[in-house]
Amino acid sequence: MLTCKQASYLASKKLNKKLTLKEQLDFFLHTMICRLCREYARDILVLHNIAQKAGRAGKEILSGSAKLSEQSRKSIKQTLDKAMQSK
Numbered sequence: 300m301l302t303c304k305q306a307s308y309l310a311s312k313k314l315n316k317k318l319t320l321k322e323q324l325d326f327f328l329h330t331m332i333c334r335l336c337r338e339y340a341r342d343i344l345v346l347h348n349i350a351q352k353a354g355r356a357g358k359e360i361l362s363g364s365a366k367l368s369e370q371s372r373k374s375i376k377q378t379l380d381k382a383m384q385s386k
Contacts, residue, residue: 309326
């Protein structure tokens with residue numbers, strides 16, 4: 300049985316890639332018994348669809364003042380890269 304962390308990873312992965320048959324089955328079984336993961340998967344799908352529609356329409360989702368600075372983006376990228384290397 301998947302943990303909620305594993306299920307949330309699969310919910311995110313499912314947005315951009317096809318899950319393997321085993322992943323699909325594991326995810327399905329987990330979300331059948333876990334209401335929070337089921338709701339999480341539904342919510343990120345809604346957000347994903349909104350972002351895609353906005354992108355296709357050429358709309359800016361965030362105003363310029365709400366965007367991260369270049370320095371902040373670099374800092375976040377470095378932190379994520381470091382975390383991925385430690386796995």
